[in-house]
Each structure stands twice: as C-alpha cells, then as structure tokens.
Amino acid sequence: MAKSRPRKRHAAAIGAAALLVAVLGVAAVRAAAGPTEAGGVPLRDLAAEQGVRIGAAVNPYLLEDAPDYRALVAEQYGSVTAQNVMKWNTLQPERGEYDFSTADTLTAFADEHDQAMRGHTLLWHQQNPEWLAEGDFGPEELRSIMRDHIDTVVGEHFAGRVYAWDVINEPFRDSGGELRPNLWLDTLGADYIAEALHTAHEADPDARLYINEFNVEGRNPKSDALYELAASLLEQGAPLHGIGLQSHFHAGTVPEDMVANMRRFTDLGLEVTVTELDISVEVPADEEELRVQARDYRTVVENCLRVSGCTGITVWGIGDADSWIPSWFPGRGAALPFDEDYAPKPAYGSLQEALGG
Ligand code: XIL
Numbered sequence: 001m002a003k004s005r006p007r008k009r010h011a012a013a014i015g016a017a018a019l020l021v022a023v024l025g026v027a028a029v030r031a032a033a034g035p036t037e038a039g040g041v042p043l044r045d046l047a048a049e050q051g052v053r054i055g056a057a058v059n060p061y062l063l064e065d066a067p068d069y070r071a072l073v074a075e076q077y078g079s080v081t082a083q084n085v086m087k088w089n090t091l092q093p094e095r096g097e098y099d100f101s102t103a104d105t106l107t108a109f110a111d112e113h114d115q116a117m118r119g120h121t122l123l124w125h126q127q128n129p130e131w132l133a134e135g136d137f138g139p140e141e142l143r144s145i146m147r148d149h150i151d152t153v154v155g156e157h158f159a160g161r162v163y164a165w166d167v168i169n170e171p172f173r174d175s176g177g178e179l180r181p182n183l184w185l186d187t188l189g190a191d192y193i194a195e196a197l198h199t200a201h202e203a204d205p206d207a208r209l210y211i212n213e214f215n216v217e218g219r220n221p222k223s224d225a226l227y228e229l230a231a232s233l234l235e236q237g238a239p240l241h242g243i244g245l246q247s248h249f250h251a252g253t254v255p256e257d258m259v260a261n262m263r264r265f266t267d268l269g270l271e272v273t274v275t276e277l278d279i280s281v282e283v284p285a286d287e288e289e290l291r292v293q294a295r296d297y298r299t300v301v302e303n304c305l306r307v308s309g310c311t312g313i314t315v316w317g318i319g320d321a322d323s324w325i326p327s328w329f330p331g332r333g334a335a336l337p338f339d340e341d342y343a344p345k346p347a348y349g350s351l352q353e354a355l356g357g
Helices: 008-036 043-050 060-065 067-076 101-112 139-157 183-188 192-203 221-235 258-266 287-306 346-354
Strands: 053-058 079-082 116-123 164-169 208-213 242-245 248-250 271-282 310-315
Touching: 043 053, 043 067, 043 346, 053 060, 053 067, 053 116, 060 067, 060 101, 079 101, 079 310, 101 116, 116 139, 116 192, 116 271, 139 183, 139 192, 164 192, 183 192, 192 208, 192 221, 208 221, 208 271, 221 258, 258 271, 258 287, 271 287, 287 310, 287 346
Parallel strands: 053 079, 053 310, 079 116, 116 164, 164 208, 208 242, 242 271, 248 271, 271 310
Antiparallel strands: none
8 A cells, every 4th residue: 555654743643652552562573683672762653753754775685684684674664665676677687577576575574564665766777687788779669668667567566565766766977967878868868757757657646756866965066957857847747756865975975055955856846855875984984983974864864854845764774784885885884874783873873863762
C-alpha cells in the first residue's frame, strides 16, 4: 500500500500514544540486538513526531548476513531506499528479462517493519546493463525500451509499494549547468526527462516523481540550472513532484544557503528530500573531525525541518563499513552515523537531538 507522508497535525494527536507503543516495541528489538543498541528513542519515531521521514539506503545481502545491520535498519529508519538493487543492471540484466528477486527481499522487509520504500532509480548513466549501454539503439527503439522498463518496474511490479521514484538520476554534469551527455540525452534529446516523467506517472499515478542530483544543495550554477529545468518542466505540465538533494558532503562544507536553495524549489510547488546523506572525513578520523561531522548532521536535519516542503532525510548506508565512500574516494570515509561495528557515533546523537530527542 502506498504510504503518504506523515503530517504534523496528525502527529500531534497520536504523538504520545505512538511514542509509547514505539518505545515498548523497540525495547524488544533492542534486547535482541545486543551491541547494536543505539540508545534513546529511535530516529524513525522522532522523525514521525516532526512530520518527516528518516530513511536509509539498504543492501538486502547485508540484511541477511549482518544481524546488527538488520536490527539497526529495523529500529532506526522509517523509509528504505535500495542502495543498488533497483538499478537497471539488477532489474533488467538482459533485454526483456526482469529479475525482481533481491528488490523484493527489500520491499518484503520494509513491509514487515512498516517502512516506506523510495525507488532508486529509473534513468541514470551508471549501473546500466551492457546490452543497454552498448546497444547503440536508435531513438524509436530506445524510447520503447525506456517505456517498457518504466511500465514494468513502476507500474506492473512496484505500483502501490514504492511511494516515490528517482525517475531521473544525475541529469547534469558534475559541475556547471549543462545536461550530462548520456545514453538518454544523446539519443532522445532533452525531452527524455519529460517523457520519462509522463511514462512513470501513467504507470503509477500515486507515486511521487523526482529528479535526484548531487552538488545542488546550495545555490550554484548547477542548482540554478536544475531550478530552471524544474520550472520549465512544471510549465509544460510534466508530472514532477520533487527534487532529491543527494547531499554527499565533506565534513565542514554544508552550504550556508541550503535552506534558501530548498525554499526556491518548494516555492515552485515541489517537495524536496535529502536523499543520500553522508558526511565524509579524512580517514583515519580524529575526534575533532567527528565533532564537525556531528554538527553537520544536525545542521542538515535542522535545515530540512525549517522548510515546510522537505519530506525527510535518507542516509546513504548504515555503518561506516558499508558506505560507498572509501572505495570511490580513497582517503575519505567514516561518513555515516554508526561506526564499523555499528556502534553509534556522535553524529547519531546529533540526529536524535535535531529531531527533538
Ligand atoms: C552507489 C552505491 O552506494 C554503491 O554501492 C555502488 O557501487 C555505486 O553507487 N549517487 C547515487 C547512488 O545516486 O546510486 C550511488 O550509490 C551513490 C552516488
């Protein structure tokens, strides 16, 4: 079932009772979780009280293999994003042959733990299967491949179970305001974005449809270009509902104008979501860096809470050992609220405090 965003006015009415139930329920999980016990009221319950969701990117293989990881996902997060298993190379590894097995493990876990699912991602320039990336398709064929994928994934398979989709991921170049040359842009032109949104909307009219991007958290040429794109899509009547701010930060670099930047998007009538938050430091991390990191985690949550159209925050992983940062950015790491042994770091305490705990 599609889950709508929890609303503040409801939260006030059910607050006390929900919190009591949550605390009692979580006590049982915690008792079993042993060393993963994070202390205090779980982030997901604090976030619900504030009318937002806090989520995490999750890997179904770790859910199975690492009990501490599994316990933290269940107790702390109210929303789940597939870290990898809803990308094209997993869902349609061969043309016309869909494999939903690992993604379904994740949605089943989310259902069981009353978590909402964010879908990540439909059109991107990475993690595409070879048949697609190297297929050299003409516009007509590529358009029909795109439609088939979106109809099958968003409509036939996940409709009603995924509340929001990153329909378009990283459409701009790393920096600057130009669209990124990729399979879709090169073959279909810039209209691929509107077309994908329309197709996804037809496939599941209830899903919230997003453009997700990095380096757009503050005002800069890239976020200006994203703003122009969003405004023009809305003007053309494209079903765009939200902007995902990935928010892969280096500690100490959360932009000071993040709130103002989020507000210009919400002023267009869009929602915004912090979709992939991690805050990396140089490794090995020292205490001072972890303190800056904790302050930044607090700032990002406070920023979201200050913007009425911000639906919540997803962190990109659970513990430092399962973060993507060390393998993509050698020398950096320790980017998440839990450490390599799933013990809470200062950043976890900041998240709790920022959410009112
Ligand atoms: C990353 C995953 O976390 C890694 O496991 C994988 O090897 C590469 O992709 N932006 C995105 C995410 O939109 O999908 C990426 O996830 C991180 C950057």
